[in-house]
Amino acid sequence: xxxxxxxxxxxxxxxxxxxxxxxxxxxxxxxxxxxxxxxxxxxxxxxxxxxxxxxxxxxxxxxxxxxxxxxxxxxxxxxxxxxxxxxxxxxxxxxxxxxxxxxxxxxxxxxxxxxxxxxxxxxxxxxxxxxxxxxxxxxxxxxxxxxxxxxxxxxxxxxxxxxxxxxxxxxxxxxxxxxxxxxxxxxxxxxxxxxxxxxxxxxxxxxxxxxxxxxxxxxxxxxxxxxxxxxxxxxxxxxxxxxxxxxxxxxxxxxxxxxxxxxxxxxxxxxxxxxxxxxxxxxxxxxxxxxxxxxxxxxxxxxxxxxxxxxxxxxxxxxxxxxxxxxxxxxxxxxxxxxxxxxxxxxxxxxxxxxxxxxxxxxxxxxxxxxxxxxxxxxxxxxxxxxxxxxxxxxxxxxxxxxxxxxxxxxxxxxxxxxxxxxxxxxxxxxxxxxxxxxxxxxxxxxxxxx
Numbered sequence: 001x002x003x004x005x006x007x008x009x010x011x012x013x014x015x016x017x018x019x020x021x022x023x024x025x026x027x028x029x030x031x032x033x034x035x036x037x038x039x040x041x042x043x044x045x046x047x048x049x050x051x052x053x054x055x056x057x058x059x060x061x062x063x064x065x066x067x068x069x070x071x072x073x074x075x076x077x078x079x080x081x082x083x084x085x086x087x088x089x090x091x092x093x094x095x096x097x098x099x100x101x102x103x104x105x106x107x108x109x110x111x112x113x114x115x116x117x118x119x120x121x122x123x124x125x126x127x128x129x130x131x132x133x134x135x136x137x138x139x140x141x142x143x144x145x146x147x148x149x150x151x152x153x154x155x156x157x158x159x160x161x162x163x164x165x166x167x168x169x170x171x172x173x174x175x176x177x178x179x180x181x182x183x184x185x186x187x188x189x190x191x192x193x194x195x196x197x198x199x200x201x202x203x204x205x206x207x208x209x210x211x212x213x214x215x216x217x218x219x220x221x222x223x224x225x226x227x228x229x230x231x232x233x234x235x236x237x238x239x240x241x242x243x244x245x246x247x248x249x250x251x252x253x254x255x256x257x258x259x260x261x262x263x264x265x266x267x268x269x270x271x272x273x274x275x276x277x278x279x280x281x282x283x284x285x286x287x288x289x290x291x292x293x294x295x296x297x298x299x300x301x302x303x304x305x306x307x308x309x310x311x312x313x314x315x316x317x318x319x320x321x322x323x324x325x326x327x328x329x330x331x332x333x334x335x336x337x338x339x340x341x342x343x344x345x346x347x348x349x350x351x352x353x354x355x356x357x358x359x360x361x362x363x364x365x366x367x368x369x370x371x372x373x374x375x376x377x378x379x380x381x382x383x384x385x386x387x388x389x390x391x392x393x394x395x396x397x398x399x400x401x402x403x404x405x406x407x408x409x410x411x412x413x414x415x416x417x418x419x420x421x422x423x424x425x426x427x428x429x430x431x432x433x434x435x436x437x438x439x440x441x442x443x444x445x446x447x448x449x450x451x
Contacts, residue, residue, distance in 0.1 A: 001030050001185055004078050005424050008130055017433055018144065021130060025143035029076065029133060035065045035122035035184035036403045038091055043098040056092035056411055057404035065122060068180060068188055070135035071112045075191050077147060079423040080203035080431060082182040083126040083394075084403070085211045085242065086348055089411045091123050091176060092404075096351065099123075102177040109155075109170065116179040124183030125151035125175040128197055128207035128431070129424070138191040146197040146431070149189045150378035151211050153178050164224060165374040173372060182207070183403055185424055192375055198386040200437035202429050204420035205392040205445060209246065209385050212418065214373035216246035217381035219321060219343045221254060224377070225370050226319040226343045230255030235308065235317040235335065237324050239276065240267040242410070242418045243346065245393040245448070247321045248274050253389050259308055259317065266451060270416060273447045278311040280304075289331045296354060301334040308335055319343065326350030338363040345370045388437055391444040393417030395451045397428055417448035 007024050011017035038059050046054040070076055091099045099121055107117025127149040131141050141147065153174040154165045161168025175181025180188040197206045219225040220234065228234065234251045238244040239260030251258040252275045260271040263283045271279050280287075287304055291297045308317065316337035322329060325347025332342050333355040344367065347353070360367065373381065384390040397420035398406040406419045422428070432438055438445065 001033065001424070003027050004030075004132065005426075008078065008080065008424070009430075012430060021144035021146065023144070024078075024130060024132060027132075030067055030186070032064050032066050033185040034062055034400065036124065036400060037061055037063055037065065037120040037122050038094075038099070040098075040100045040119040043094050043100065046093060051093055051095045054093035054095075056089060056407035059092045059094070060123070060404040060407060062401050062403070063120070065120065067186060068115050070133060070188065072136045073138060073191050074135040075131055075138060075141055075189055075194060076133045077127060077129045077149065077187050077189060078132050079127045079129040079182055079184055079187050080425040081128050081207040081397075082124045082421045082423055083204075083208040083210070084406045084410045084419045084421065085125050086346060086410065087125055087173060087176040088123050088183065089407050091121065092407050093411070099176060102172070103179055106172065106178060118179060122179055122181050122184050122187075123175055124181035124187075125173055126207050126210040127182030127187055127189075128203050129187070131194070132186070134191065141191055141194055145194075146433075147194045148197050148206050148210055148382060149174070149182065149187070149193045150195060150214055150373070150375070150382070151175060152193065152372055152375060152378065153190055154192075166224070166371060183400065183421060183423070185400070195379055195382045196386065197431070198382070199433040200388065200435070200441070201385070201392060201432065201445070203425045203431040204397050204422055204428055205394055206431065208392050208394045208418040208420050209382070209390070210378075211372065212243045213246045213385065213390065214378040214381045215345060215370070216243060216250055218373040218377045219345060219370040220247055220250050220319065222373070222377050225368060226341045228254055228256050228319060232256040232318040233259060233312055233315050233337075234319045234321060235259045235261065235332070236321045237261050237328055237332075239279075240270040240416050242393070243323055244321070245270075245274070245417050246390065248276055249390045252276065253384070257312065259311060267416065270448065270451060280307060280311070289328060296330045298334075298356070301331045304331055305335040316340065323347070324349045326353055329353040330355045333365065333367070334359050336365050339365065341366045341368060343368045343370050388441045391441060391447075393448045394420045395448040396420070397422055416451040
């Protein structure tokens with residue numbers, strides 16, 4: 001592993017980094033590697049403890065695991081950096097169910113997929129790194145290529161997946177519903193998960209947008225989502241967080257008008273730094289959408305809608321960008337404009353949504369479910385990053401061995417933007433190949449740092 005890292009590090013400051021990296025093809029593949037795992041024999045460790053009180057630091061372990069053999073259409077990558085997504089939090093607290101059930105189901109599909117059904121699960125759904133090897137049939141990528149990986153793993157053997165790969169019956173989220181994820185020194189991906197690493201970003205910056213940036217793109221921009229257009233008023237919950245920060249940037253970049261909902265002055269200031277002018281600090285303004293555990297407060301929905309109209313000059317949201325779920329969904333349906341769209345994923349505050357259907361059906365509103373993105377959407381979202389139109393939102397990073405602490409902070413919502421994890425990368429700031437483009441966007445790239 002050290003030889004691989006040294007080969008990658010030789011590209012730092014080189015006049016021809018691609019040539020330096022091509023030498024990786026001649027290095028042997030390690031028989032094992034360090035990966036961050038949850039263990040099947042610990043799935044009951046949090047029994048009787050409420051999900052909000054479960055501690056990822058107790059369930060996530062760094063351990064040596066065997067390097068799997070590559071199958072057709074796959075690639076082995078040396079992971080320089082990854083990031084924490086909420087699906088890693090769910091995996092670490094065994095909610096809503098242990099992910100070993102996903103691995104068992106995948107393992108029954110074929111002899112090749114049986115590799116994934118193991119007593120440990122290497123987690124993580126983001127990665128930036130370098131291709132080490134490719135399996136039979138891979139022609140687009142070769143050893144030495146600097147890449148980022150999106151998290152859609154799809155078999156594409158069924159006709160249903162060939163219009164929108166997210167509809168494939170064997171569509172899975174890599175590192176969550178498959179093994180060999182990105183929070184590790186090595187990772188196995190399908191070749192159609194790979195995209196070019198943005199050359200003006202460091203490893204940890206390039207790794208961080210993948211899942212959330214692509215998810216936001218499909219939710220807001222794609223015709224599979226809200227099909228956002230110029231001038232749309234877009235209500236964005238958690239607008240400075242891992243997902244919302246990309247939704248905010250995409251709304252601004254696409255000529256829409258974001259109304260950013262946050263929970264602290266610091267988060268409100270981050271939204272303004274991104275260029276948003278309309279911000280609601282729901283904590284400072286005391287918005288509480290539930291009277292008790294079972295009863296929502298319609299008066300608070302109305303007060304919230306009035307506050308949005310105050311900011312927009314009397315307009316209701318064309319689009320509501322929903323991901324908190326249970327806590328906010330009733331309010332989201334209420335405040336969307338007549339004929340408007342509520343586009344939803346994730347449900348980080350709970351999956352069982354309640355809303356008053358009169359405000360949906362009588363006002364001709366639509367609810368659209370959105371889940372990650374297909375390869376084309378992920379590629380377009382990554383292209384926006386590479387062009388400097390959308391910027392990473394890394395607030396802090398941790399070394400691989402402290403992944404549990406990183407996941408703990410995301411679970412507690414004690415973070416802004418994205419929390420990065422350095423896997424093989426020994427320090428932040430490495431891997432930049434286009435310093436001129438970076439210099440033009442340095443302030444935007446770093447605006448979440450330290451928050």
